[in-house]
Amino acid sequence: MPLHPEVTALIALLGDWQKENGVPARTGQNFPEQRHWGRVQFPLKKTIEERSGVAVEKQSIATRDGERPVRVYRPEGGNALPTLVFVHGGGYAVGGLDDVHHEALRLAVSVPANVVSISYRLAPEHPWPAGIDDGEDLIEAIAKGAISGIQTAKMGFGGISAGAGLAAAVTQRLLAKGRSPISLLFLMSPWLDMTQTLPSTTLYGRGHILERSGLDLFIEAYRGKDGSAEHPEFSPARHPVPSDWPATVMLSAECDPLADDAALFARRLAESDIPHVWRVARGMTHAFHAWVGQIPSASVETDWMDARIRDGLTKGRF
Numbered sequence: 001m002p003l004h005p006e007v008t009a010l011i012a013l014l015g016d017w018q019k020e021n022g023v024p025a026r027t028g029q030n031f032p033e034q035r036h037w038g039r040v041q042f043p044l045k046k047t048i049e050e051r052s053g054v055a056v057e058k059q060s061i062a063t064r065d066g067e068r069p070v071r072v073y074r075p076e077g078g079n080a081l082p083t084l085v086f087v088h089g090g091g092y093a094v095g096g097l098d099d100v101h102h103e104a105l106r107l108a109v110s111v112p113a114n115v116v117s118i119s120y121r122l123a124p125e126h127p128w129p130a131g132i133d134d135g136e137d138l139i140e141a142i143a144k145g146a147i148s149g150i151q152t153a154k155m156g157f158g159g160i161s162a163g164a165g166l167a168a169a170v171t172q173r174l175l176a177k178g179r180s181p182i183s184l185l186f187l188m189s190p191w192l193d194m195t196q197t198l199p200s201t202t203l204y205g206r207g208h209i210l211e212r213s214g215l216d217l218f219i220e221a222y223r224g225k226d227g228s229a230e231h232p233e234f235s236p237a238r239h240p241v242p243s244d245w246p247a248t249v250m251l252s253a254e255c256d257p258l259a260d261d262a263a264l265f266a267r268r269l270a271e272s273d274i275p276h277v278w279r280v281a282r283g284m285t286h287a288f289h290a291w292v293g294q295i296p297s298a299s300v301e302t303d304w305m306d307a308r309i310r311d312g313l314t315k316g317r318f
Contacts, residue, residue, distance in 0.1 A: 004282070010291055010295060031124060047102035053076045054075050059072055061118075063134050064133060072116050072147055074108070077112075078150065081114055086107065100117055100160065113156070158186030161190065161191050165236070184313055185245075189256060195229045196215065196216070196219070198261065200256065204255050208256065237261050240271065241265075241271070245272060251278075252281070288301070
C-alpha cells in the first residue's frame with residue numbers, strides 16, 4: 001500500500017525544515033546533536049500540551065544508579081483507575097519525557113488511567129544494560145507504591161519504539177524472577193529485533209522517516225562492548241515467549257523498517273497462546289502517532305489502541 005497522503009505531506013515538510021535549518025543527516029550528527037535537533041524540531045509536531053482535568057506532576061524514583069525523573073498524569077477520579085507505566089522511544093540514545101508528553105496526556109484521558117511516564121539512562125554514555133536496569137528498578141518501585149495515590153493491582157506497561165523494546169526486555173526479567181506486576185503490555189511501533197535481517201528493514205529503510213542507517217547508529221551505541229543483537233533483551237521477537245507473558249496490545253505501522261518486528265513478535269505470542277491483539281496502520285510510517293498534529297488520521301489508530309488497553313485492564317479481555 002502507498003504512503004498515506006498525510007504522511008507524504010509530513011515527509012515533504014520535514015525535508016523542507018531540514019534544508020531551511022541546515023540540519024545534517026542523522027549519520028552526520030553525534031548523539032548530543034541529535035538530541036538538540038530533536039528538541040528544536042518539536043514545535044513541528046503541533047501536539048496538545050494540556051488537557052482539562054489532568055494534573056501533571058514531576059517526581060523522581062530511586063534506582064540502583066540514583067534518582068530517575070518520572071512524570072505522573074492523574075485524571076479526575078484517578079485513585080480508582082488503572083495505572084499505565086509508559087516508556088519513551090528514541091533508539092535508546094535520544095528522546096525523553098517531553099517527547100511523549102502529549103501521548104501520556106491522551107492515554108490518561110482516553111483509557112482513562114493514571115500514567116507514569118518514566119525516563120532511563122541513554123546510550124552511548126550509558127549502553128546496555130543501563131536502560132533495562134532503570135526500567136526494571138522503576139517498574140518494581142512503582143508496583144511497591146513509590147507513587148502515592150495510584151493503584152497497582154491492574155497495571156499496564158508499554159512504550160514506543162525502543163521504549164516498547166525496553167518494556168518487553170524488562171518484562172522478561174520480571175517473569176524470570178517470578179513476580180511480575182504487569183497485567184497488560186502495550187507496544188507501539190515496537191523495536192523488537194536488532195539483527196536488521198527482517199525484510200521490512202530493507203523495504204522501508206530509506207525515505208520513510210526512520211532510516212536503516214539511523215538504526216545502525218543506535219544499535220552500535222546501545223550494545224556497547226558486551227551486547228549482541230541476538231540477545232533476548234535486544235531482540236525479544238527472536239526468542240520464545242514464556243507461557244506467563246502478559247496479555248499484549250500492539251499497534252504497528254505498515255511502511256516502517258520495524259514493521260516485521262511486530263509481525264514476528266505476534267507469531268511468538270500466538271505460539272505460546274498469549275492473549276493479544278495487533279493492528280497494522282496502513283500507509284503509516286514509524287511512530288506516526290507521535291505526529292498526530294500533522295497526521296490527523298493517526299487518531300483513528302490511537303483510539304483503537306486506547307480502547308484495547310481499556311478493555312484489557314478493566315474487562316480482562318479485548
